[in-house]
Amino acid sequence: MSLRERKVAKKKEDILRSASLVISRNGYQNATMEDIAAELLMTKGALYYYFKNKEEILYSCHDLILSAAMEQMEAIYQEELSSMDKMKKAIKTHLDIAIREKEVFNLIVKPEQLFSEDNIEEIIEKRDQYARIFDKIIAEGVKRGEFTVSDKKMARMIILGATNWVQVWYSPEGKFKKEKVEDIYAEYFLKMLA
Amino acid sequence: MSLRERKVAKKKEDILRSASLVISRNGYQNATMEDIAAELLMTKGALYYYFKNKEEILYSCHDLILSAAMEQMEAIYQEELSSMDKMKKAIKTHLDIAIREKEVFNLIVKPEQLFSEDNIEEIIEKRDQYARIFDKIIAEGVKRGEFTVSDKKMARMIILGATNWVQVWYSPEGKFKKEKVEDIYAEYFLKMLA
Amino acid sequence: MSLRERKVAKKKEDILRSASLVISRNGYQNATMEDIAAELLMTKGALYYYFKNKEEILYSCHDLILSAAMEQMEAIYQEELSSMDKMKKAIKTHLDIAIREKEVFNLIVKPEQLFSEDNIEEIIEKRDQYARIFDKIIAEGVKRGEFTVSDKKMARMIILGATNWVQVWYSPEGKFKKEKVEDIYAEYFLKMLA
Amino acid sequence: MSLRERKVAKKKEDILRSASLVISRNGYQNATMEDIAAELLMTKGALYYYFKNKEEILYSCHDLILSAAMEQMEAIYQEELSSMDKMKKAIKTHLDIAIREKEVFNLIVKPEQLFSEDNIEEIIEKRDQYARIFDKIIAEGVKRGEFTVSDKKMARMIILGATNWVQVWYSPEGKFKKEKVEDIYAEYFLKMLA
DNA sequence: GATGAATGAGCATTCATTCAT
DNA sequence: CATGAATGAATGCTCATTCAT
Numbered sequence: 001m002s003l004r005e006r007k008v009a010k011k012k013e014d015i016l017r018s019a020s021l022v023i024s025r026n027g028y029q030n031a032t033m034e035d036i037a038a039e040l041l042m043t044k045g046a047l048y049y050y051f052k053n054k055e056e057i058l059y060s061c062h063d064l065i066l067s068a069a070m071e072q073m074e075a076i077y078q079e080e081l082s083s084m085d086k087m088k089k090a091i092k093t094h095l096d097i098a099i100r101e102k103e104v105f106n107l108i109v110k111p112e113q114l115f116s117e118d119n120i121e122e123i124i125e126k127r128d129q130y131a132r133i134f135d136k137i138i139a140e141g142v143k144r145g146e147f148t149v150s151d152k153k154m155a156r157m158i159i160l161g162a163t164n165w166v167q168v169w170y171s172p173e174g175k176f177k178k179e180k181v182e183d184i185y186a187e188y189f190l191k192m193l194a
Numbered sequence: 195m196s197l198r199e200r201k202v203a204k205k206k207e208d209i210l211r212s213a214s215l216v217i218s219r220n221g222y223q224n225a226t227m228e229d230i231a232a233e234l235l236m237t238k239g240a241l242y243y244y245f246k247n248k249e250e251i252l253y254s255c256h257d258l259i260l261s262a263a264m265e266q267m268e269a270i271y272q273e274e275l276s277s278m279d280k281m282k283k284a285i286k287t288h289l290d291i292a293i294r295e296k297e298v299f300n301l302i303v304k305p306e307q308l309f310s311e312d313n314i315e316e317i318i319e320k321r322d323q324y325a326r327i328f329d330k331i332i333a334e335g336v337k338r339g340e341f342t343v344s345d346k347k348m349a350r351m352i353i354l355g356a357t358n359w360v361q362v363w364y365s366p367e368g369k370f371k372k373e374k375v376e377d378i379y380a381e382y383f384l385k386m387l388a
Numbered sequence: 389m390s391l392r393e394r395k396v397a398k399k400k401e402d403i404l405r406s407a408s409l410v411i412s413r414n415g416y417q418n419a420t421m422e423d424i425a426a427e428l429l430m431t432k433g434a435l436y437y438y439f440k441n442k443e444e445i446l447y448s449c450h451d452l453i454l455s456a457a458m459e460q461m462e463a464i465y466q467e468e469l470s471s472m473d474k475m476k477k478a479i480k481t482h483l484d485i486a487i488r489e490k491e492v493f494n495l496i497v498k499p500e501q502l503f504s505e506d507n508i509e510e511i512i513e514k515r516d517q518y519a520r521i522f523d524k525i526i527a528e529g530v531k532r533g534e535f536t537v538s539d540k541k542m543a544r545m546i547i548l549g550a551t552n553w554v555q556v557w558y559s560p561e562g563k564f565k566k567e568k569v570e571d572i573y574a575e576y577f578l579k580m581l582a
Numbered sequence: 583m584s585l586r587e588r589k590v591a592k593k594k595e596d597i598l599r600s601a602s603l604v605i606s607r608n609g610y611q612n613a614t615m616e617d618i619a620a621e622l623l624m625t626k627g628a629l630y631y632y633f634k635n636k637e638e639i640l641y642s643c644h645d646l647i648l649s650a651a652m653e654q655m656e657a658i659y660q661e662e663l664s665s666m667d668k669m670k671k672a673i674k675t676h677l678d679i680a681i682r683e684k685e686v687f688n689l690i691v692k693p694e695q696l697f698s699e700d701n702i703e704e705i706i707e708k709r710d711q712y713a714r715i716f717d718k719i720i721a722e723g724v725k726r727g728e729f730t731v732s733d734k735k736m737a738r739m740i741i742l743g744a745t746n747w748v749q750v751w752y753s754p755e756g757k758f759k760k761e762k763v764e765d766i767y768a769e770y771f772l773k774m775l776a
Numbered sequence: 777g778a779t780g781a782a783t784g785a786g787c788a789t790t791c792a793t794t795c796a797t
Numbered sequence: 798c799a800t801g802a803a804t805g806a807a808t809g810c811t812c813a814t815t816c817a818t
Contacts, residue, residue, distance in 0.1 A: 027304060161360065189352075
């Protein structure tokens with residue numbers, strides 16, 4: 001990658017970071033191009049040099065985080081661990097991301113209202129891919145006899161639902177430390193899957 | 195209540211129902227005053243006779259549903275049932291509301307972005323009140339020895355998080371019937387609390 | 389038509405008149421909604437109460453004039469006149485419109501660049517309909533032995549082309565009076581068709 | 583002219599050719615500096631090294647074509663031919679240019695909307711110069727007794743108007759071949775002038 | 777000479793809100 | 798009470814133009 005390409009890539013990242021920030025503060029619909037640019041001391045016109053339109057920024061934001069999450073999760077799946085430990089690690093990792101990326105991660109919730117038809121399929125597919133890693137961990141656990149579940153998919157929904165929800169109430173200043181939350185969540189879910 | 199007052203109250207209800215409907219269809223940000231009025235064969239100007247502004251409609255919508263939910267939940271809490279059965283019923287009821295009221299219920303998620311400071315405190319207080327009924331059911335179950343949980347509040351968060359999430363993926367046309375979902379969710383959570 | 393409907397119709401007409409004026413002054417691409425509104429002492433937002441978007445204003449402008457022209461021309465065709473006189477009258481009428489409606493009439497020239505696919509077909513069809521009235525007059529003249537032309541369609545193109553061009557150079561303050569222009573044009577074309 | 587000067591001149595020509603092309607494709611208002619540069623594999627910034635601004639490109643484009651046309655037309659006027667043949671040749675040549683240069687030639691139509699005051703006078707003067715060659719041919723024909731016209735200027739307007747209009751409807755894929763069109767047009771006009 | 781990057785002014789469009797009637 | 802009409806502020810996006818490197 002040439003110097004220039006790296007500069008562009010860096011700038012794009014900056015923009016996505018700024019966008020994430022603004023979205024976190026105001027929500028997607030209230031995040032204006034102006035806001036995103038101002039955060040970077042640019043003018044909104046400049047954003048269009050790097051991204052085609054607002055949706056592309058949003059999409060990239062989302063993609064960036066989800067891709068990274070997927071990578072981590074896939075790595076966990078590949079590790080040589082008991083299913084219990086794998087799930088524990090997966091839950092903790094997911095919680096970690098959901099808390100750190102709060103709003104952007106939250107975009108996953110209603111893609112139909114935020115993305116145009118061009119992107120929506122890919123979005124949903126990626127989301128499903130991510131979810132399927134949890135399915136695989138559960139399936140593995142069941143096969144190994146570590147887990148007993150009446151419906152695997154539903155179990156995954158419960159786990160992901162509950163962990164996604166954490167961003168609604170979690171605050172770094174709150175009574176619970178992040179690590180504590182992760183431990184308890186993992187404990188409960190393992191009990192549920194046992 | 196005079197006849198006129200009753201008429202006004204009726205109209206307000208109509209408006210809230212329409213607002214709920216439109217919000218469910220399009221999401222809050224895409225629900226225009228025009229849409230809400232059109233559904234009732236009124237003009238948007240008339241809405242301002244009954245409500246101060248859009249936020250007040252939203253607030254009332256939210257309040258209406260949450261109040262009703264609270265009432266149901268409180269009734270369940272008062273019933274003479276084992277904690278297991280109480281929780282089962284509570285979960286099913288909550289799921290039922292979350293599915294039926296989808297979008298409006300979803301407003302709970304990020305009140306800071308939707309409500310001005312005037313309303314936000316009250317909103318959060320009410321939400322907490324609702325949640326506290328679950329806390330009470332859990333506490334009761336623990337006292338009676340039916341549940342064993344390391345952290346009551348966290349257990350409640352998990353339950354509510356997972357059940358709120360259901361609206362993200364549930365569709366009446368989908369593979370799972372509502373009753374089936376309710377059963378499985380209840381089963382998993384009871385296992386978790388046991 | 390109720391009072392209100394008439395009021396709306398009147399306002400729409402006003403807007404179209406204003407749009408015509410502004411388009412005449414600045415050309416279509418340089419005619420902003422702001423300009424059109426300002427001319428009527430309205431704000432641009434109000435225009436959207438009457439028309440869906442800028443293109444619809446443009447389209448209506450165009451349609452209004454072309455429809456009126458078509459009516460006049462059809463009437464001329466129906467009159468009991470020699471083909472010579474009919475053509476003379478048609479040419480004069482067309483010149484009259486082309487001069488009076490200058491810019492708006494000029495929109496006919498490149499519809500592909502100005503109209504979206506939704507309207508373009510109808511636009512072109514209407515333009516062709518109008519042209520076909522000239523074809524009929526020529527054909528009639530040929531049948532009656534008043535005209536001799538090697539190619540009817542080409543003759544019509546020449547006549548319409550030349551008369552449309554008149555708006556490029558004609559000015560009320562110029563050396564030639566409108567009536568004089570009309571007479572000379574008619575004379576030349578009749579000689580051409582004879 | 584030094585080597586460097588020649589290089590610059592060459593580049594300017596390239597730019598004008600590209601501009602013509604892009605304008606022909608999209609129309610002037612939709613021809614962006616970006617488009618013009620892209621065609622030459624340059625960046626739009628570079629265009630400003632050769633031309634002060636977009637208008638100057640447009641102006642030069644227009645000037646280039648009109649100058650070439652004038653040269654051809656002047657040559658025709660100088661030829662030793664009957665007025666009939668001269669006019670025939672002139673019409674064919676004009677049609678040829680109008681068809682080939684379509685959009686750029688079309689700029690002539692409303693110079694006031696496209697050019698600033700600095701250029702407009704010169705534009706109009708050049709356009710008139712071009713037209714005057716037709717006047718001279720007609721005048722010559724009248725003097726020689728080949729043509730009989732009641733008003734020379736008006737005859738020229740009709741001829742130029744009709745031939746300019748040809749670009750509105752002519753298409754290489756259409757039913758009429760270019761040569762056929764030229765022949766018929768010449769025939770009609772000569773009949774008109776006879 | 778040329779490029780990448782940025783600017784800033786402008787425009788169509790949307791929509792909550794207001795208010796005379 | 799309700800409506801029709803209008804407002805105005807906001808927003809995404811485009812593009813000619815500039816300029817440091």
